[in-house]
Amino acid sequence: MTDAQSELTGTPAHAGVFTLVITGAPYSSQAPQTALDFARAALKAGKQIDRVFLYGDGVHLASALLAPPSDEANLARAWADLLTEHQIPGVACIASALRRGLVDESEQKRYQLPASNLVAPFEIAGLGEWVASTASDSRVLYFHKGA
Amino acid sequence: MSTPKRTLIIIDQAPYGSFEGREALDMAFSLAAFDQTVSILFSGPGVNWLRKGQLAADIHQKSVEKNLAAAPIFGVQALLANAADCELFNLTQDNLLEQVELVKLTPELTGQFNHITFAG
Amino acid sequence: MAPIHTLHILNKTPGHQRHEACLAALGPQDALVLIENGVLALAKGLDTDVACYALMPDASARGIEDPASEVTMVSFDDMVALTSAAENVISW
Numbered sequence: 363m364t365d366a367q368s369e370l371t372g373t374p375a376h377a378g379v380f381t382l383v384i385t386g387a388p389y390s391s392q393a394p395q396t397a398l399d400f401a402r403a404a405l406k407a408g409k410q411i412d413r414v415f416l417y418g419d420g421v422h423l424a425s426a427l428l429a430p431p432s433d434e435a436n437l438a439r440a441w442a443d444l445l446t447e448h449q450i451p452g453v454a455c456i457a458s459a460l461r462r463g464l465v466d467e468s469e470q471k472r473y474q475l476p477a478s479n480l481v482a483p484f485e486i487a488g489l490g491e492w493v494a495s496t497a498s499d500s501r502v503l504y505f506h507k508g509a
Numbered sequence: 510m511s512t513p514k515r516t517l518i519i520i521d522q523a524p525y526g527s528f529e530g531r532e533a534l535d536m537a538f539s540l541a542a543f544d545q546t547v548s549i550l551f552s553g554p555g556v557n558w559l560r561k562g563q564l565a566a567d568i569h570q571k572s573v574e575k576n577l578a579a580a581p582i583f584g585v586q587a588l589l590a591n592a593a594d595c596e597l598f599n600l601t602q603d604n605l606l607e608q609v610e611l612v613k614l615t616p617e618l619t620g621q622f623n624h625i626t627f628a629g
Numbered sequence: 630m631a632p633i634h635t636l637h638i639l640n641k642t643p644g645h646q647r648h649e650a651c652l653a654a655l656g657p658q659d660a661l662v663l664i665e666n667g668v669l670a671l672a673k674g675l676d677t678d679v680a681c682y683a684l685m686p687d688a689s690a691r692g693i694e695d696p697a698s699e700v701t702m703v704s705f706d707d708m709v710a711l712t713s714a715a716e717n718v719i720s721w
Contacts, residue, residue, distance in 0.1 A: 377713045380712075383626075385628065385629040386629070392665045396665060399686075399705045400705055402705070403704070403706045404709045409709065409713065417532065417629070418529065418532050457535060458532065489535060489539040492539070493543045493545060496514050496516065496545065496624055497514060497545060501712065501713070501718065502624065503720065504626050506627060506640065506720055506721075507629060508640040508641060508665040509641045509642060509645050509666065521646060521650070553650070554646075614654055615653065615654065616654055616655065616656030616657075616659065618654075619654050619656075619719070624717070625717070627647075
């Protein structure tokens, strides 16, 4: 159904494409786990996820250095596996990431830092990636820290 | 064809004590830079972003007062503030930044937008 | 399922400013989904006229098993369906 049609009938077209924005950090909020369970359910229902965007404290989810106890979920690993399996772009906001010590190899070189720690397939990019999703027909869903 | 998004970014955290509001402003300015329609609503303790006379140098932060004053020039459509919260924090026409429109957070207000979010 | 104008996803405990702001912003054609700590509204009692859902795994985790009859317990699959069907979604 096109948008024009949905306006006429009063029933909106069901969203088929989602963008997930995660702003809550792993191990200090439930947000990354909730988003992961939502993503699995969405993919199972045949929905497409065009992009997962990490913003603010959410960028910690893309750290290769998370080492939770073995009886707890490794959220960075679980997310990286899901993105890889379904070929979903994972993007950590560059401004959020650099401030919080999350860098890829090119940023490591640029700022002459002793290490890089971005877990594949996550990439570092600007807010323009998020703007692109919001400007598209994608249903943008946010996962913030609870309280 | 895409339905154009009318975005409302809500800032409900007070300035300086947390980073969330600053990252919310970055979101708003990014949308504006890409010619997307965006307004900002300050609510709860977030209304304190709108107080005149912020001097943040001594806590080693940048004051955002100038950025906010320039928001309309950057293409941000409106700076909205929850009237009741302004009253709670003693923000009046005397000490409130110019160009701020006082509103009430109701379904009528949120209904004007089809993409509403916080930064965190 | 009646058409949903705005689906409000609420993950804050009652008393949190965003919990209260969410309740104030509920319109007549809206629906509310309680997730994470938001489900604690069921322990306290929730007074709203809109369609209300609660994410079962979050309610179970917090020992909330027998909510008021006006609240529908949902799975993540249901939450996907709700977020797809709504015209707009706000995560509080």
